[in-house]
Each structure stands twice: as structure tokens, then as C-alpha cells.
Amino acid sequence: MIAADFRNARDVMRLGTAQPLLAALKTAKSLGARITARMGRVRRALRARRPMSRPRNLIHDTAYRRARAAAVRVVHGADDLVAELRGGRRRVLFEAASPVSFAVFRPVLALLQGDPRIEFWFTTSDGAWAPEAVFGPVGITERVIGAADAKWMKFDAYINTDFWNMTWLPRRSRRVHLFHGVAGKYGLDAPTHIAPVVATFDRLLFANRDRLRRYADAGLIDPDGEAAALVGYPKVDCLVDGSLDRSGVLRRMGLDPAAPTVLYAPTWSPYSSLSQAGASIITSLARRGGNVIVKLHDRSYDTSDRASGGVDWRLRLERVCREYDVHLADGFDTSPYLVAADVLVTDHSSVGFEYMLLDRPIVVIDCPQLLVHARVSQEKAALLRGAAEVVDAADVAAGVGRALADPWRQASRRRAIADAFFYDPGRASARAADCIYDVLALSHSHNAPSHAVAARPGLSSFETRTI
Numbered sequence: 174m175i176a177a178d179f180r181n182a183r184d185v186m187r188l189g190t191a192q193p194l195l196a197a198l199k200t201a202k203s204l205g206a207r208i209t210a211r212m213g214r215v216r217r218a219l220r221a222r223r224p225m226s227r228p229r230n231l232i233h234d235t236a237y238r239r240a241r242a243a244a245v246r247v248v249h250g251a252d253d254l255v256a257e258l259r260g261g262r263r264r265v266l267f268e269a270a271s272p273v274s275f276a277v278f279r280p281v282l283a284l285l286q287g288d289p290r291i292e293f294w295f296t297t298s299d300g301a302w303a304p305e306a307v308f309g310p311v312g313i314t315e316r317v318i319g320a321a322d323a324k325w326m327k328f329d330a331y332i333n334t335d336f337w338n339m340t341w342l343p344r345r346s347r348r349v350h351l352f353h354g355v356a357g358k359y360g361l362d363a364p365t366h367i368a369p370v371v372a373t374f375d376r377l378l379f380a381n382r383d384r385l386r387r388y389a390d391a392g393l394i395d396p397d398g399e400a401a402a403l404v405g406y407p408k409v410d411c412l413v414d415g416s417l418d419r420s421g422v423l424r425r426m427g428l429d430p431a432a433p434t435v436l437y438a439p440t441w442s443p444y445s446s447l448s449q450a451g452a453s454i455i456t457s458l459a460r461r462g463g464n465v466i467v468k469l470h471d472r473s474y475d476t477s478d479r480a481s482g483g484v485d486w487r488l489r490l491e492r493v494c495r496e497y498d499v500h501l502a503d504g505f506d507t508s509p510y511l512v513a514a515d516v517l518v519t520d521h522s523s524v525g526f527e528y529m530l531l532d533r534p535i536v537v538i539d540c541p542q543l544l545v546h547a548r549v550s551q552e553k554a555a556l557l558r559g560a561a562e563v564v565d566a567a568d569v570a571a572g573v574g575r576a577l578a579d580p581w582r583q584a585s586r587r588r589a590i591a592d593a594f595f596y597d598p599g600r601a602s603a604r605a606a607d608c609i610y611d612v613l614a615l616s617h618s619h620n621a622p623s624h625a626v627a628a629r630p631g632l633s634s635f636e637t638r639t640i
Contacts, residue, residue: 262292263329263613266346268320269307270299270338272471272505277334277353279311279506280407280602281609290615292316296323298338301475330612336370347612348374351605354523355380355406355594357553363391376608380406380601381594402608405601408508412530414599417512423464426500426513434464435573436514438507439538440522441472443482444546446538450566451486452493454538457570458518459497467494468502468510470522516576518569521549525557529591530598532584534576535561538569560586
């Protein structure tokens with residue numbers, strides 16, 4: 174299905190825009206002296222937009238296809254020229270598959286949004302989320318559009334976080350992919366089955382060397398080419414740069430910072446621990462005392478069979494959490510809740526690896542069917558489980574007790590995994606912003622983050638008292 178969509182989108186791009194764009198080219202030619210005055214700028218912009226060279230395909234390299242490709246290049250060149258002559262700010266479209274996509278991109282946006290040379294637009298491509306539902310809660314209300322409207326607008330760059338949820342833009346723009354997880358699910362460590370989709374991106378912003386190497390070994394990227402960029406994972410910069418305060422986060426939730434805090438953050442799937450025994454896990458954690466925070470993946474609120482097994486988890490858990498005085502998190506960014514927690518309970522999710530940057534104990538609920546159906550890398554599953562207390566759903570409370578009693582038991586493993594999974598945390602957002610400036614052919618004018626990067630985050634108040 175993905176490959177078919179890709180071919181259809183390319184056909185639309187090649188065949189559907191020729192006449193209006195050629196007419197625009199004629200208009201541009203009439204500008205005379207104005208074109209001459211701006212020609213230097215135009216040449217630089219066109220070089221920046223020039224697509225990467227592709228290996229010659231000896232099967233499809235026919236005279237007809239070469240002629241058609243040449244015609245498409247002329248049409249796109251004309252469109253690029255008219256857009257450049259029009260001047261104004263660089264237009265960038267960010268597309269979210271769901272709210273977690275925005276959480277991944279948000280720290281990069283914070284560095285770029287104040288640049289007067291850039292104009293951001295926002296859209297979504299998943300039927301489960303309207304654009305307003307993703308961007309409204311985080312205060313973004315301007316230039317929020319539907320995917321159908323975005324298709325026919327001209328953008329200088331397009332930023333995406335999900336290979337399976339994209340809007341294909343018929344008018345040429347530079348394409349940037351920011352990975353939204355590191356857990357090794359759904360074949361993302363080397364998705365050769367969607368190689369044509371991966372190849373359409375001008376920049377792939379990798380969180381670690383391991384995935385970059387796997388893409389290179391699979392032939393998905395040239396490791397020495399400009400498309401592969403090792404930037405780290407911007408979403409986790411706030412876990413190490415000192416910008417989040419545990420006590421402050423807990424107080425904003427109305428919770429006692431002096432009490433031990435457990436975060437239950439399962440992944441989304443009909444085979445997750447949430448579907449297996451979510452209500453009983455929450456009640457058992459509540460009965461042992463202290464603060465309990467429940468943070469669901471945003472996909473768990475999608476009531477389709479694929480995402481949540483058809484369960485309205487919001488409705489079901491609101492009742493359970495009210496009854497047992499458990500805090501049901503309403504924010505979609507997991508980072509503040511990770512900082513607040515003294516121990517994390519999960520099954521198999523990127524948050525398990527992200528939490529290792531804080532070097533605090535993890536309890537993993539054993540879900541064999543989840544590993545199978547989510548196509549989890551056996552290597553990644555073994556790494557997470559090897560740095561955690563692994564328990565059955567019925568033994569979660571006991572596992573949390575053991576983890577809190579000896580929080581440093583697996584510390585060396587956690588640190589080693591965090592070092593491997595997150596390249597130079599604390600500065601990833603700045604590197605990602607640099608890549609976007611390069612794509613836009615703009616000088617880098619943002620300020621680097623001012624927070625120092627902590628080699629090892631400090632202990633929470635609860636850990637300080639119990640060690």
C-alpha cells in the first residue's frame with residue numbers, strides 16, 4: 174500500500190501541475206531586470222533545492238522515462254524560480270502523525286520559531302487526529318491547515334516524524350525526517366520494505382550511530398552522503414540540561430514531592446500491558462502508597478482496533494484513577510513525567526530507554542505477544558529487559574518495591590545503554606536546527622542552548638533519603 178501511494182503521489186507531481194507552472198514561468202521571464210538583480214540569490218536557492226543524485230536504474234531507464242523526468246525537472250525548476258522571485262520568508266511545513274510527533278519536534282521549533290526569516294505551517298496526516306486537536310493544546314493556532322490544503326501550497330521544507338503518516342506534496346520541497354523513537358519496533362531499525370519512501374528525504378536526523386549504521390548496511394543511505402545526519406534525539410535534551418525540576422513538576426500536578434513517585438507508561442497496542450491488565454496494574458500500584466502517575470501513549474486514545482483494541486481507555490481509566498487517587502496525565506510529552514518519577518513501569522516503549530538518561534530504576538512488565546505483534550527487535554527487547562526488573566502483571570507492585578529498595582542495582586547497564594542510544598544528549602535540538610538551516614540555505618542565527626549538560630543527573634529527593 175505504501176509503495177502504491179508513493180507511485181500515485183509521484184504521478185500527481187509529474188502530470189498534474191505542468192500547465193499552471195509553465196504559465197508562471199512565462200510571467201517570470203517578463204520580469205527582466207528584476208530577475209537579473211536577484212539571480213545570485215536564485216542560483217543559491219536552486220542549488221539548495223536540487224534533489225540528491227540517484228543510482229541509474231537500468232530497467233526503467235527508457236527514452237520515455239528520461240524525457241518525462243526532464244519535463245518534470247523543468248516544471249519544478251519553474252515553480253522554484255517563481256517562488257524565489259516572489260521573495261518573503263522561507264515556508265516550512267511540519268506534519269504531525271499524532272501529538273507525540275510534536276513532542277519530538279518541539280525543542281527544535283523553539284530554536285527556529287523566533288527567526289524572522291522562517292514561517293512555520295502545521296498539519297496532520299492521520300485520521301485519528303484533527304490538526305486543531307494536535308496543535309491547539311500547545312498554543313499553536315495560526316497557520317494550522319488540513320493535509321488537503323497543504324498539498325497545493327509551496328513550501329521550502331517539509332518536516333516529518335513518521336514514515337507511515339505523510340502528506341505527499343506535489344510541489345517540490347526539501348524533505349527532513351526526524352525519528353520519533355528508538356525502541357526498535359515495527360522494523361524501523363532498517364525498514365527496507367519502504368526504501369522508496371526513505372529515499373525521498375533530503376535529510377534523515379538520526380538519534381544514534383547504531384540506527385545510522387543499520388540504515389547504511391541495509392543500503393538505505395550513503396553514510397558519507399549529506400542525507401545522513403547524526404544529531405541525537407531532541408526530545409530528551411530536557412532530561413539532562415536542567416530545564417525540568419522534579420519538585421516543580423510534581424507540585425504542578427498537585428502531588429507531594431516528598432513521596433516516592435511511580436510512573437506507569439505503557440506503549441500503545443492491543444497486546445500491551447495496558448490491554449492485558451491495565452486497571453489491575455494501576456490499582457496495585459495505588460495500594461502500595463506514594464504518588465502514582467499514569468501516562469498513556471497518545472495512540473492508546475485512538476479507539477480503533479489497531480491502536481487500543483477498540484477500548485475507550487480515557488473513559489475507563491478516568492474512573493479507576495478517581496477511585497484510587499491516581500494522577501492521569503493529560504500532557505502528551507512524557508519528559509516532565511519521567512523527571513518526576515522515582516521508578517518507571519512500562520512494557521516495551523521508547524520511554525524505557527529515555528528514562529535511562531536519568532539513571533533511575535525501571536520495571537518491565539513481561540508481554541511476549543507485544544514483542545511479536547509490534548515486531549520488536551530481539552536485541553532491543555533484551556537490552557531493555559537486561560537493565561530492568563522484569564515481572565508479570567500480577568507482580569508489578571512487588572517489583573516496584575524491589576526497584577526502590579536498590580535503585581542502583583542495574584545502574585551501569587542503564588548508563589551504557591543511554592550512551593549508545595542518545596548521541597550527545599543536551600545539544601541534539603541545536604544540531605537538528607543546524608540541519609534545517611542548511612536545508613533552507615540560510616545562515617545559522619539561533620543561539621545554542623545555555624544549559625550545561627550534566628554527565629549524571631542528580632538524585633531525586635526520595636533517592637537521597639533512601640540511599
